[in-house]
Amino acid sequence: MKTIICDSNLIHRSGHFSVWNKFLVDIALEQEEETFLVSHKSLPGENLWGGTLVKHFQHTIMHDSAEQDNARILNTYLGFNQVFLNDMKKLPATWFEKETRVIFSNLSYNQLDGAVRWVGSFEEGKRPHVIFFLHEPSGCYFNEASGEFLVNHAHSAKFHQHFLKMARDVGAEIYTCGETLAKQYSHLGGREILPHPLINSAIQAPLEMNQKKNFAQVLMFAGVPDISKGFGLIPDAVCDLTSRWPKIKFAAHADKRRLSGENEAIFGELSALRQEHQNFLFNTLLLDQAQYADAFFYSSVVVAPYIGENYVYQTSGVVWEAIATANRLVVPKETWLEKEVQEIGADYVVFDKADGAFGVADAVSRALTGLDITLQQRIECAQKFRAKQNRRHMIEILKRPIYELAR
Missing domain, CATH: 3.40.50.2000 (Glycogen Phosphorylase B;)
Structure with missing residues (x-):
């Protein structure tokens, strides 16, 4: 069994992104799986936590969002997603088999569309098992006064809703950080999306x-x-x-x-x-x-x-x-x-x-x-x-596809 963890935002060896990815690598190695971590190309050093490190991605999820012009937002969305799709296609095709687990550990909507299109490029029945962990606000929130979900970030809500539909079509699993985000993404996607444990130092x-x-x-x-x-x-x-x-x-x-x-x-x-x-x-x-x-x-x-x-x-x-x-x-x-x-x-x-x-x-x-x-x-x-944030629950999330594939 092979696990490939992809995080274009992993550009430093410290901080919460680093802790999060180390945790995922540790779990995969504990299961005695061949483990690859695909990071941003600028991550310093050569070795990382025992898995095979591949420094590859061109962009992080961070970008200049100060300009709120709709055309600029759309151009950024289309451009960054295309770059991410191209980066994924440059990885060795032999890595990705039906029994391979691919984890996108920390993507924004400026990478999610490219990632899910990459999954969809595989022939049905031969796709790797894909898990997305979503950490960004969805673009909507539950308003206590009105008792309904309201949009507070229109393009974010729309882009995420588009991704959720595409992810369902290609059979990808989705988890979010925290119950609040899980409720928001469930609303946007029209189906239940569960939270994953928060894996931080303290x-x-x-x-x-x-x-x-x-x-x-x-x-x-x-x-x-x-x-x-x-x-x-x-x-x-x-x-x-x-x-x-x-x-x-x-x-x-x-x-x-x-x-x-x-x-x-x-x-x-x-x-x-x-x-x-x-x-x-x-x-x-x-x-x-x-x-x-x-x-x-x-x-x-x-x-x-x-x-x-x-x-x-x-x-x-x-x-x-x-x-x-x-x-x-x-x-x-x-x-x-x-x-x-x-x-x-x-x-x-x-x-x-x-x-x-x-x-x-x-x-x-x-x-x-x-x-x-x-x-x-x-x-x-x-x-x-x-x-609620226990390690055992995260192990169950990551191991579940293995059992299903083994049947």
Whole structure:
């Protein structure tokens, strides 16, 4: 049996995309399957987690979406999907047999059409078994007030609906990250689509949630330093908060290997603040999964300061890590992140993006008030959330096609 995992967005060896793909590779290798991971051509290094690494794809799922002109959106959609289709056709045809499992681990609608057309190019009865994992917002949402699904991103909803129909026609399996997305895609596709477990560092770490307490630490930032993730808000917010709360530690993590452009100056500011404020910790090293999980577990408040327009409709792994470790969250108002924490039942406060760094600081101050009152609620929410994201369930998802093919 052979498993081929395709992710055009795998361009770095750190971050949630990397953890997700490593998990899929590990499961395939545990089943003693021949395992290939097809990544973006720019992924550094030669070896990866024991499988065969093939650096191949030309584009990531990220692209310039600031221009909302319909013609530009359509051209991007058609162009990127054609590139992805061409890239798939360049892979060795001998890899793909009926018994081969092909996993598209992280595609957007700008690759999904190309991927499903590639599946459809095989003669019926000779197609590999294909699984799609969908992580992007669908373009629609359930409106509690009206009791119906509404479209909030027209072209996204339309492109996804088109993909779902084509995927059904070629017999592909589809799973989404989280129950909320599963309901949305089920609505668009006219059939039930199930969620897959969320495989993140803190979620899967063997943490004893009953030992969680209100640690005197706020995690202000974690991950890739990027303006759209609110990285530029952190220096002023830290200056305000370290003075306002001298007995609380404020921590931030930013991978210095991922610096570029204006983020370098912000990184320098935070490095200077580390020297000026004893209650500010700034970690710039690459953390392993256990260290990353500990950063969340030993905090009581986690800030997701994302201000980029993408996050009106996009989720974040940081939010999942925070919920899984019983933290109170600080998230931007009227975004997908706020909606997601609401539906999960997590404890949170919001900030208005228009208020900038001081809006974040004020929200953190509100989050630090009354933590004892909500601790047990946060622990119970974390335990419930973690129980749904178990490794065994993902193994069952991936093994199911093997049993069916063996019959």
